[in-house]
Amino acid sequence: xxxxxxxxxxxxxxxxxxxxxxxxxxxxxxxxxxxxxxxxxxxxxxxxxxxxxxxxxxxxxxxxxxxxxxxxxxxxxxxxxxxxxxxxxxxxxxxxxxxxxxxxxxxxxxxxxxxx
Amino acid sequence: xxxxxxxxxxxxxxxxxxxxxxxxxxxxxxxxxxxxxxxxxxxxxxxxxxxxxxxxxxxxxxxxxxxxxxxxxxxxxxxxxxxxxxxxxxxxxxxxxxxxxxxxxxxxxxxxxxxx
DNA sequence: AAACTATGTCGTAAACATACGACACAATAA
DNA sequence: TTATTGTGTCGTATGTTTACGACATAGTTT
Numbered sequence: 001x002x003x004x005x006x007x008x009x010x011x012x013x014x015x016x017x018x019x020x021x022x023x024x025x026x027x028x029x030x031x032x033x034x035x036x037x038x039x040x041x042x043x044x045x046x047x048x049x050x051x052x053x054x055x056x057x058x059x060x061x062x063x064x065x066x067x068x069x070x071x072x073x074x075x076x077x078x079x080x081x082x083x084x085x086x087x088x089x090x091x092x093x094x095x096x097x098x099x100x101x102x103x104x105x106x107x108x109x110x111x112x113x114x115x116x
Numbered sequence: 117x118x119x120x121x122x123x124x125x126x127x128x129x130x131x132x133x134x135x136x137x138x139x140x141x142x143x144x145x146x147x148x149x150x151x152x153x154x155x156x157x158x159x160x161x162x163x164x165x166x167x168x169x170x171x172x173x174x175x176x177x178x179x180x181x182x183x184x185x186x187x188x189x190x191x192x193x194x195x196x197x198x199x200x201x202x203x204x205x206x207x208x209x210x211x212x213x214x215x216x217x218x219x220x221x222x223x224x225x226x227x228x229x230x231x232x
Numbered sequence: 233a234a235a236c237t238a239t240g241t242c243g244t245a246a247a248c249a250t251a252c253g254a255c256a257c258a259a260t261a262a
Numbered sequence: 263t264t265a266t267t268g269t270g271t272c273g274t275a276t277g278t279t280t281a282c283g284a285c286a287t288a289g290t291t292t
Contacts, residue, residue: 008167009142013149021140025280026125026133029214033129036221044239051124056281058240063279077238077289085219092215098145099208103201105152141250160269172251174270179249193259193268 016098019091022067027052027060032083035070041080044072132214135207138183143168143176148199151186157196160188 009017023029027050034049035042047057061081064070068087073080125133139145143166150165151158163173177197180186184203189196 009146013142013145016145017140017142020136020138020145022136024133024137024140026129027280029129029132029136030125032218033214036218038221052280053282054239055241055283059280059282062240074239079239083218083221085221088215088219092212092219095211095215096208098149099204099211102148102152102199103204103208105154105199105201143250168250169252170269171253171271175250175252178270190269195269 012094016094018067019069019094022063022069025060027057028064031057031060031064032069035081035083041073041082044079044081046081128210132210134183135185135210138179138185141176143173144180147173147176147180148185151197151199157189157198160195160197162197 023032030050031046034046046061047054050057052060061070061072065072068084069091070081070083073082139148146166147162150162162177163170166173168176177186177188181188184200185207186197186199189198
């Protein structure tokens with residue numbers, strides 16, 4: 001993707017793909033759900049809840065942070081992570097627009113060229 | 117992802133990640149939009165509309181087909197592609213559920229441990 | 233200060249994705 | 263039949279992701 005002829009695609013397409021990529025691993029989906037499930041910030045020890053090493057989890061967190069989907073605040077020795085709900089709301093809208101566009105398109109049927 | 121300790125994650129998390137991965141490249145987002153923009157099936161010559169070689173586009177089509185997000189019907193010499201709108205609708209619902217879960221979580225604020 | 237604890241960063245091996253030329257094949261056209 | 267055309271598949275080079283151990287760093291405790 002990074003060496004795709006990226007200039008051709010619209011900003012919208014690239015943004016959607018970027019976010020989709022961030023959610024393209026079950027660990028990252030799980031991390032977002034984990035953060036959503038707590039009423040307060042969660043300490044950095046997210047690895048304890050996942051079947052992955054601390055290092056690997058830190059890497060997944062980095063990816064989510066790079067898109068600003070989550071944020072981390074240093075608090076003494078520990079770090080609190082939480083969701084950027086505002087951004088997530090915007091992202092949700094983008095995805096919804098995309099899916100609506102995709103699902104309201106005319107489907108193939110008896111009056112179209114093929115039968116799929 | 118394929119060699120993640122995949123059994124640990126829920127089916128839901130894996131399915132969401134799988135679909136997100138399918139949309140994690142602007143070319144594939146563009147392909148879905150292209151298919152949505154036509155009222156009839158589109159011929160296999162999707163490559164002509166994208167800045168990628170026919171081979172590469174075929175590979176992207178394969179990935180979308182592997183998840184059954186799109187379908188192809190052979191019609192003589194050409195192939196018609198179209199969206200699986202039913203599946204897309206279901207996928208939309210899954211994403212919406214995920215985003216709602218994520219965006220309605222309690223955010224950090226003055227009454228939480230941190231300030232993020 | 234010294235030990236400990238919570239995190240982050242580096243290096244790296246193995247798996248995967250991306251991109252595309254070259255070839256294969258089946259359907260149609262000449 | 264032979265040529266042409268539209269698609270699919272194979273091989274492969276290069277880049278990216280995933281995963282994790284080992285080390286670095288900074289705050290806390292003793």
